[in-house]
Amino acid sequence: MKSQVSIVKCAAYKQEDLFPKVKEAIELIGGITKFLKPNSRVLLKPNLLMAIEPQRAITTHPEFVRAVVRILREIGCTMYIGDGPSVFGDNIENIYEVYERTGIKKVADEEKVELITFGKRFMHTYFPLTEWVKECDYVVNLPKFKTHDYMILTGAVKNLFGLIPGTFKLECHKNFYQHEKFANMLLDVYEAVKPALSIVDGISGIEGNGPATSGTKRDFGLIVASSDAVSLDTVLARIMNTHPDYIYTNKEASRRGIGTADITTIEIQGQTLAASIISDFKLPETSLRQTIKNKLPSFIVTFLKKYIYFHPNINSDLCRLCNSCVENCPQRTMSNKGGKIVIDYARCISCFCCKEFCPYAAIKTKKSLLARMMGI
Numbered sequence: 001m002k003s004q005v006s007i008v009k010c011a012a013y014k015q016e017d018l019f020p021k022v023k024e025a026i027e028l029i030g031g032i033t034k035f036l037k038p039n040s041r042v043l044l045k046p047n048l049l050m051a052i053e054p055q056r057a058i059t060t061h062p063e064f065v066r067a068v069v070r071i072l073r074e075i076g077c078t079m080y081i082g083d084g085p086s087v088f089g090d091n092i093e094n095i096y097e098v099y100e101r102t103g104i105k106k107v108a109d110e111e112k113v114e115l116i117t118f119g120k121r122f123m124h125t126y127f128p129l130t131e132w133v134k135e136c137d138y139v140v141n142l143p144k145f146k147t148h149d150y151m152i153l154t155g156a157v158k159n160l161f162g163l164i165p166g167t168f169k170l171e172c173h174k175n176f177y178q179h180e181k182f183a184n185m186l187l188d189v190y191e192a193v194k195p196a197l198s199i200v201d202g203i204s205g206i207e208g209n210g211p212a213t214s215g216t217k218r219d220f221g222l223i224v225a226s227s228d229a230v231s232l233d234t235v236l237a238r239i240m241n242t243h244p245d246y247i248y249t250n251k252e253a254s255r256r257g258i259g260t261a262d263i264t265t266i267e268i269q270g271q272t273l274a275a276s277i278i279s280d281f282k283l284p285e286t287s288l289r290q291t292i293k294n295k296l297p298s299f300i301v302t303f304l305k306k307y308i309y310f311h312p313n314i315n316s317d318l319c320r321l322c323n324s325c326v327e328n329c330p331q332r333t334m335s336n337k338g339g340k341i342v343i344d345y346a347r348c349i350s351c352f353c354c355k356e357f358c359p360y361a362a363i364k365t366k367k368s369l370l371a372r373m374m375g376i
């Protein structure tokens with residue numbers, strides 16, 4: 001059977017409009033009871049990257065989460081909402097600041113849904129996962145539609161990375177710093193978690209140098225849903241007007257036979273793909289390197305790799321010395337030297353975690369000379 005993805009237009013987060021649109025997105029692919037049994041325990045996993053207001057479009061909008069809560073309540077589910085953003089490492093109590101500022105706490109309180117933390121964990125092969133994955137019958141994945149400096153897209157597969165608790169996420173960046181290896185690790189998480197359903201909040205999101213403050217907010221006006229996160233990301237790639245293979249997780253999923261990454265074999269319901277493609281969508285600057293990778297033979301890419309690279313670069317005028325980047329650099333290659341953040345580039349793995357964690361968009365992308373000469 002073909003993998004199904006629904007696309008529904010939705011312009012705003014007004015609950016009276018949003019609820020029927022989210023419901024429609026689910027109905028178009030078979031209805032909620034096709035994916036979840038009534039009266040089950042469900043972990044809702046939004047993207048709560050950092051403590052920031054929902055209007056910035058960096059986190060899954062609380063009204064979007066509310067709509068899903070109400071849909072699941074109709075079939076008697078007991079829900080738990082949680083995420084484990086890397087930015088606070090093992091300092092689990094700080095997640096409450098994230099819940100507060102992203103507006104999730106207010107919605108959880110009003111809807112009487114328990115907000116959880118990922119303190120308890122279990123080892124699944126080589127990475128830990130929150131115990132809540134085992135304690136709940138299903139995981140419902142609620143990603144935000146955003147670009148990502150490192151993975152190009154932070155969609156349905158990437159969103160599950162937050163189920164790895166605490167600082168182990170930084171270990172993953174350190175241990176799997178090549179793009180393909182990191183993508184494969186994300187796919188291993190996806191296979192371990194197997195979310196029953198993914199529903200993307202693409203009403204507003206981030207283009208350009210996402211996924212955080214360096215990206216640009218844009219109103220996409222879309223809700224995209226599927227039980228196959230790989231198919232969903234494949235459709236998102238086309239909406240971004242790029243080739244699905246340019247998204248590392250799609251390319252690796254296709255190679256490993258996980259989900260459906262072939263756009264021609266995905267059945268799209270609702271608004272057509274042609275009507276959904278954003279022709280002037282801005283990819284991250286780093287994606288151009290990926291474009292080259294896909295177009296040139298691998299031996300040329302291997303040779304050029306030494307000369308075409310991207311590094312983070314601190315803009316001291318914007319930096320407020322909050323130390324978030326220093327504390328979260330997986331390589332411990334950043335330091336505060338006399339009131340200035342410096343990077344030891346010899347040990348930097350260009351994972352761009354620092355850029356993701358910077359609340360003030362003070363970290364930019366620095367291109368190598370050859371990259372600039374080639375107009376990349």
Ligand code: SF4
Pocket residue numbers: 312328329330331332333334343347348349350351352353354355
């Ligand atoms: S400096 Fe930034 S890009 Fe380099 S390793 Fe540290 S977090 Fe990653």
Ligand code: SF4
Pocket residue numbers: 314318319320321322323324325326341357358359360361362363
């Ligand atoms: S996270 Fe941003 S503002 Fe904070 S110290 Fe690093 S560069 Fe400066």
